[in-house]
Amino acid sequence: MKKLLVTGGAGFIGSNFVHHWLTQHPGDRLVVLDALTYAGNMTNLSGIAQRNEFRFVQGDIGNTSLVESLLRDEAIDTLVHFAAESHVDRSIHGPDAFIEANVLGTHSLLKAARKVWLDEKTVPEHRFHHVSTDEVYGSLGPEDPAFSEITPYAPNSPYSASKAASDHLVRAYHHTYGLKVTTSNCSNNYGPYHFPEKLIPLMIVNILEGKALPIYGDGRNVRDWLHVTDHCRGIELILQKGRVGEVYNIGGGSEAENIYLVRTLCAIMDEKFAGDHALKARFRNAPAANGNPSNSLMTYVKDRPGHDRRYAINCHKIETELGYRAQVKIDAGLRSTVDWYLNNESWWRAVMDGSYRQWVAKQYSA
Ligand code: NAD
Ligand code: DAU
Numbered sequence: 001m002k003k004l005l006v007t008g009g010a011g012f013i014g015s016n017f018v019h020h021w022l023t024q025h026p027g028d029r030l031v032v033l034d035a036l037t038y039a040g041n042m043t044n045l046s047g048i049a050q051r052n053e054f055r056f057v058q059g060d061i062g063n064t065s066l067v068e069s070l071l072r073d074e075a076i077d078t079l080v081h082f083a084a085e086s087h088v089d090r091s092i093h094g095p096d097a098f099i100e101a102n103v104l105g106t107h108s109l110l111k112a113a114r115k116v117w118l119d120e121k122t123v124p125e126h127r128f129h130h131v132s133t134d135e136v137y138g139s140l141g142p143e144d145p146a147f148s149e150i151t152p153y154a155p156n157s158p159y160s161a162s163k164a165a166s167d168h169l170v171r172a173y174h175h176t177y178g179l180k181v182t183t184s185n186c187s188n189n190y191g192p193y194h195f196p197e198k199l200i201p202l203m204i205v206n207i208l209e210g211k212a213l214p215i216y217g218d219g220r221n222v223r224d225w226l227h228v229t230d231h232c233r234g235i236e237l238i239l240q241k242g243r244v245g246e247v248y249n250i251g252g253g254s255e256a257e258n259i260y261l262v263r264t265l266c267a268i269m270d271e272k273f274a275g276d277h278a279l280k281a282r283f284r285n286a287p288a289a290n291g292n293p294s295n296s297l298m299t300y301v302k303d304r305p306g307h308d309r310r311y312a313i314n315c316h317k318i319e320t321e322l323g324y325r326a327q328v329k330i331d332a333g334l335r336s337t338v339d340w341y342l343n344n345e346s347w348w349r350a351v352m353d354g355s356y357r358q359w360v361a362k363q364y365s366a
Contacts, residue, residue: 001027001028001029002025002028002029002077002078002239003028003029003030003031003074003075003076003077003078003123004021004028004029004030004031004076004077004078004079004080005031005032005033005067005070005071005074005076005078005079005080006018006021006030006031006032006033006079006080006082007032007033007034007061007079007080007081007082007083007109008034008040008061008081008082008083008084009030009032009033009034009045009056009082010032010034010036010040010041010042010044010045010056011034011039011040011041011044011082011083011086011195012039012044012086012189012193012194012195012228013082013131013189013228013231013232014032014034014082014083015041015044015045015193016191016192016193016228016229016231016232017080017082017232017235018030018032018045018048018054019048020229020232020233020236021232021236022048022051022053022054024236026053027053028053029053029055029074030053030054030055031054031055031056031057031070031074031076032045032054032055032056032057033057033059033061033066033067033070033083034056034057034058034059034083035058035059035060035061035083036058037085038195038354039085039086039087039195041193041350041351042056043347043350043351044193055074057070060105061081061083061101061105061106061108061109062100062101062104062105062108063108064108064111064112065112067108067109067112067113068112068115068116071112071113071116071117071122072116072120072122075122075123076123077123077125077126077127078126078127078129078239079109079113079126079127079128079129080129080131080235080239081106081109081128081129081130081131082131083101083105084098084101084102084105084131084162084163084166085097085098085101085102085159085162086159087159087197087198088135088157088159088160088304089197089304090159090197091157091158091159091162092157092158092304092305092306095158095162098158098159098162099158099162101162102159102162102163102165102166103162103165103166103169106130106166106169106170107166107169109128110128110169110170110173110179113126113128113173113179114173114177114179117179118177118178118179125180126179126180127180127181127182127239127244128170128173128179128180128181128182129181129182129183129184129235129238129239130166130167130170130181130182130183130184131183131184131186131235132163132166132167132183132184132185132186133160133163133185133186134147134185134186134187134224134249134251134311134313135155135156135157135159135160135163135308135311136153136154136155136160136163136164136167136185137151137152137153137154137185137311138153138154138155138156138160138308139154139156139308139309139310139311140222140309140310140311140312141309141310142310144310144312145314146224146251146312146313146314147185147249147311147312147313147314148249148314148316148317149185149246149247149248149249149317153167156306156308157306157308167183167185167247170183171183174244174245175245180244180245181244181245182238182239182242182243182244182245182246182247182248183246183247183248184234184235184238184247184248184249184250185247185248185249185250185313186226186231186234186249186250186251186313187223187224187225187226187250187251187252187311187312187313188223188224188225188226188252188311189226189227189228189231190225190226190227190228190333190334190337191227191228191229191333191336191337191340192228192337192340192344193347194228194337195351196348196351196352199223199258199261199262200261200265200334200337201337201341201348203261203262203265204265204269204337204338204341205341205348205352206297207265207266207269207286207287207288207294207297208269208283208285208286208341208342209283209285209286210283210285210286210287210297211297212297212299213262213266213295213297213298213299214299214301215258215259215262215298215299215300215301216258216301216302216303216304216307217300217302217303217304217307218300219257219258219259219262219300220257220258220259221257221258221307221308221309221310222255222256222257222258222309222310222311222312223255223256223258223310223311224251224252224253224254224255224311224312224313225252225254225255225256225261225330225333226250226251226252226254226313226326227252227326227327227328227333229327229328230250230252230326230327230328231250233324233327234248234250234318234324235250237318237322237323237324238318238322241321241322241323242321242322243321248317248318248321248322249313249314249315249317249318250313250315250318250324251312251313251314251315251326252313252326252328252330253315253326254326254329254330254333255310255312256330259298261334262295262298263295263298264331264334265294265334265338266293266294266295266297266298267294267295268334268335268338269286269288269294269338270288270293270294272288272338272342273286273288273289274288279342282345
């Protein structure tokens with residue numbers, strides 16, 4: 001039986017991981033530490049918050065003494081670190097928060113883990129798993145081989161530079177102090193609970209609301225789309241079988257240009273609306289509610305500064321060593337994601353207008 005501390009467990013990937021882990025490992029203890037920034041929502045954990053094996057702590061990973069107490073008091077043996085500022089566009093407009101959370105925050109966790117696990121020896125075995133990104137490897141040309149674990153680091157945005165710095169700190173704590181770490185670098189995730197500022201959920205919500213679909217530059221940038229459930233399975237395999245001190249890349253095997261994705265989402269939506277009077281009545285501003293194609297909303301806008309052209313992941317290591325296989329194909333994954341947003345309108349409206357915070361305040365007020 002494991003005792004996990006999951007940082008950032010109220011965010012997109014972290015909350016999917018919490019759902020996945022408690023389903024697969026019902027006897028395990030799981031504590032979430034999350035600051036509940038704009039990107040963290042307790043509603044992502046509804047249905048879990050009341051379970052005995054679960055505890056939620058609102059707090060900052062930069063609070064080293066809080067992390068030490070949690071590791072000690074809960075006899076945590078496994079720390080899975082998702083907490084971060086995660087949106088590239090925000091990092092371009094305000095890099096400081098990214099250095100604070102991603103670099104200093106990760107260092108704070110490492111210091112706490114070193115003190116409690118290595119100095120105080122509170123548990124016989126421990127693992128610090130760090131969740132990172134393929135963006136640390138930089139940008140690929142159309143014919144370049146996909147990123148592998150030995151691709152040199154070349155981060156291009158303040159976000160990816162902050163994640164690269166955190167990866168190096170994790171590596172250093174293993175080599176210098178013997179902390180038992182693993183790191184995963186994954187590609188673009190998508191699926192339930194994805195905050196509607198990232199490409200896929202933003203496009204879904206904007207189609208439904210009849211708002212412009214902003215396509216940066218020529219729209220030909222390529223990402224390797226990974227369904228969040230495949231990502232969670234990859235991390236689970238690393239925790240179970242991964243070699244300490246190693247890095248594993250996790251990808252979805254689904255490279256696609258942004259315009260392909262947006263056109264596919266538009267086509268799925270047009271199909272859903274066709275003949276569905278209830279949907280047309282719910283989303284009166286959607287083009288498809290008024291007989292127009294959703295792709296009429298596509299609008300080319302100024303490119304993101306320093307926009308990486310292509311990311312692609314070589315999964316050979318995790319596939320051959322740990323038996324990982326991405327299971328969700330992109331077209332099926334996009335369909336199920338559209339369905340999730342159609343079925344969870346109250347979720348995306350609440351997280352976008354911030355009203356979930358009132359719910360949090362009621363549930364967690366002292
Ligand atoms: P997210 O922005 O949806 O969630 C981040 C969570 O961390 C939120 O719940 C937020 O409240 C919390 N948080 C932020 N700063 C904190 C702090 N100082 N202390 C405690 N909690 C804090 O992010 P995500 O998309 O779920 O990404 C999770 C991790 O995966 C990040 O480390 C990110 O770099 C990495 N990653 C994400 C993707 C992706 O496609 N989303 C791909 C590769 C790697
Ligand atoms: O590759 C992994 C990374 O994927 C993660 O580390 C990041 O946390 C995550 O945010 C994501 O970064 P991207 O910048 O690739 O994701 P985003 O959804 O912001 O953008 C995807 C692509 O779509 C990118 O080429 C920019 C483009 N885009 C994005 C938005 C929000 C648009 O064309 N229009 C948009 O409005």
